Amino acid sequence: MKLKNRLIISFFIITVVPVMLFGTLVLALKRIVADATAEQLVSNEVVKSFKVYMDDMGKFDDLIIQFCITEFIILIVTAIIMVMWIYKGIAPQLKVLKVAANNVKEGNLDFSVSSTGIDEMSELCNAFEDMRVRLQNNAKDRLEDEAEQRALISNIAHDLKTPITAIKGYAEGMLDGVADTPEKQEKYIRTIYNKANEMNTLINELTLYSNIDTNKIPYNFQKLNLHAYFNDCIEELGMDLENQHIRLDYANFVDPEVLIIADPEQLGRIIHNIVSNSVKYMRADNKSRIGITIKDVGDFVQIEIADNGKGIAQHDLPYVFDRFYRADTSRNSAAGGSGIGLSIVKKIVEDHGGKIWVTSKENEGTTMYFVIRKYEETPIVSEV
Ligand SMILES: Nc1ncnc2c1ncn2[C@@H]1O[C@H](COP(=O)(O)OP(=O)(O)OP(=O)(O)O)[C@@H](O)[C@H]1O
Ligand SMILES: [Mg+2]
Incomplete structure (x- = not known):
């Protein structure tokens, strides 16, 4: 049933029922008094005095009718005011919500239903608005994801x-x-x-x-000895780079005992991706060099991979870790790529609790920096 019909019915119930009840009550009283026997009149003081009152006044019926009419008018006026008040508080927002729901049904999410009131309908409008914004963002993300795919x-x-x-x-x-x-x-x-x-x-x-x-990467975190890990890694890299006539310099300034917490395979991916970029974006006109330097920076170890390649323009630097971003594609078109290598690197570094950044100068070279947390043995203090 529509809200309007409900309010009309409620209006009649509010105005008619009290009058009917009152009328019935009075009629019942009248009958009781009329039917009363003389003995009852004598024994029942209340009824007796009521009958005396009725006889005295002689206008009981007129009085009742007048009372009923006055009560009826007051009730009608009050009910009209109350019903209108409630209707006005609900109906406009319901209309807005109806239009909004139809828009959502038809896939149109470019509208707004926010309300500044503090009543329940305004709260409902605001909740609807939140839902619309969320749906709109999801739709946008989905479109972007599809485009990226x-x-x-x-x-x-x-x-x-x-x-x-x-x-x-x-x-x-x-x-x-x-x-x-x-x-x-x-x-x-x-x-x-x-x-x-x-x-x-x-x-x-x-x-x-x-x-x-989808965050499904199966990490296998382990305690790794930094020196041992990088010695193996450099040996392997050195052979690859030598075949490509690229010189590899390696310096590790960290204490040989230091351990890190990392997934060896994923750490390898980080290094491989960064080094393969250095190789890919080398200049043909000079002697190619890649330098790997490892430093102790407190709770972390900092790994720096520097090359003397083409470098990255300043305006491209903030975006190189973005998925699908390829700096100056015309210049890089010969060196194919999807622009996902560094976004993968960033994700893995961050999943290790680390951070990655880059500095670069065009025609001079690029340095990638990332930090990985050291493993610290927490001493167990026990009281003797
Ligand atoms: N060492 C570097 N020297 C010069 N430019 C670089 C270097 N590393 C990254 N870049 C620039 O950053 C961009 C993004 O690198 P990223 O590794 O994400 O993608 P890509 O190498 O183009 O493709 P992919 O790695 O997916 O094959 C590159 O297109 C390149 O322009
Ligand atoms: Mg790459």
Whole structure:
């Protein structure tokens, strides 16, 4: 039933019922008095005096009718005022909410239903407004996510094309007998192997990122000896970089006993991603160098990875950790990429309780800094 109908019915009940009750009560009293026997009149003082009063006044019926009419008018006026007051307090906001709900139903979230009042209807309007804002933000995020997903797929498809084309070219070269010496053959096979590895990394990165996005990355935190970990890591990196004619300098200023809490595989991903950027964005015109320096900074160890490559323009620096951000794409277009490497790095560093930042100068080089928390043994104090 509509609110209006309910109010009209309530209005009639409020005005008619009291009058009817009063009338019934008076009629009942009259009958009791009229039916009373002489003995009862004598024995019942109240009834007797009521009958005497009625006889004395002689105008009892007129009085009752007048009373009923006056009461009825007062009740009508009061009820009209009350019903209008309640209706005005509810109806306008209900209308607004109805329009708003229809808008939401049709997928239109560009409106506002906020209210400044302090009554329940205003609270309801404000709650509706909060819900609308949340729905709007979710819709926006979903659209952005979908756009990013599409961009990711097209980027990966684009990046996969490069190694596939190379593998095809080198395989055809071997089939056609272009690689006619054992050295050439080895070079071709090695290139095919490297390109296949590149594809593998790309696919792994994609899988890892979709996992990270939903916070599903399975971290396996361990206590690691910083020196031991980096000695292994540098040995492996050194070989890779040597093949690419890049010099690697390493300096570790941290106490050899220091332990860190980290997932060794994910820490490896951080280093690999940063170093592969340094390699990717090297300049062709100078002797390439990468330096890894580790310092003790109190509760943390600070790892710095510096290169003497192309550098990053100042206006791009704040965004390099953003997902899909690629600085100066025209300049970098030859060095393919999806712009997700550093967003992965940032996520992993932060999940380790650390922080990452970058400094860079165009045509001079880039330095990436990140900190990882040291492992501190908490002494158990026991009283003897
Ligand atoms: N060492 C560096 N030297 C110069 N530019 C860099 C360096 N590291 C990062 N950048 C810039 O930051 C951008 C973002 O790096 P990020 O690793 O996230 O993406 P990418 O290398 O372009 O792609 P992906 O890592 O997904 O293959 C790069 O496109 C590049 O412009
Ligand atoms: Mg990268």
